Amino acid sequence: MSAVPTDKVVEALAADARPVRTLAPPLARALPLVTLLVLSIGLVVAAAGDVGQLLLRYAGREDMLGWEMMAMLMTGVLAVTAAFYVSIPGRSRLWLLAPLPTFGAWLLLSGLGCYQQLVRSGASGWELGESFHCLLFIVGSSIVIGGPVVWTLSKARPIDPLPVALLAGLGAAAFSAFLLQFFHAFAVTFLDLALHLLAVLLALGVAALVKNRALKPA
Secondary structure (H helix, E strand, O other), X not given: OOOOOHHHHHHHHHHHOOOOOOOXXXXXXXXXXXXHHHHHHHHHHHHHXXXXXXXXXXXXXXXXXXXXXXXXXXXXXXXXXXXXXXXXXXXXXXXXXXXXXXXXXXXXXXXXXXXXXXXXXXXXXXXXXXXXXXXXXXXHHHHHHHHHHHHHHHHHOOOOHHHHXXXXXXXXXXXXXXXXXXXXXXXXXXXXXXXXXXXXXXXXHHHHHOHHHHHOOO
């Protein structure tokens, strides 16, 4: 059997080649999506959120409320943005650490709020409120919020989809927890906080389970 000339092989490959559209830089793709998510959350809060009840729960602790809400929101922003960077081969893996400081601040401030509630209310500070509904709220809204995030990330066809999916899941869960604050009619106890954290872990688990199908690795 005679060997096929190299130029013929190149011509055959070129004939079937399709043009490839170069992806925009990670930040250029992340910024519009994050902006859209924040605006959408703002519209939901304006339409149905109870800002008055939120301020009433944090009466006298408005500063802590502001920092806690900022930590939640920035965890979502940083996690989603980091996912876009990690989805591109060769980008620094330090992006995996980007949302951890604000995530830690979120947990610390939430825990402080639970402690203050425990001091004010005594034994009832350990009671489990309507946290099961909160768990469903965070998981359900994380799926809704995570949908467009994962769909946009799938365009990069990441070689290693797990860290990308986990960052997307953390971002969606953080945005969901931020949104929950406007629909949370009762003070958070330590048991409530534990279930909120469980909801975040469940959102990460869902992201990890769908990583291969949703992100379509190369």
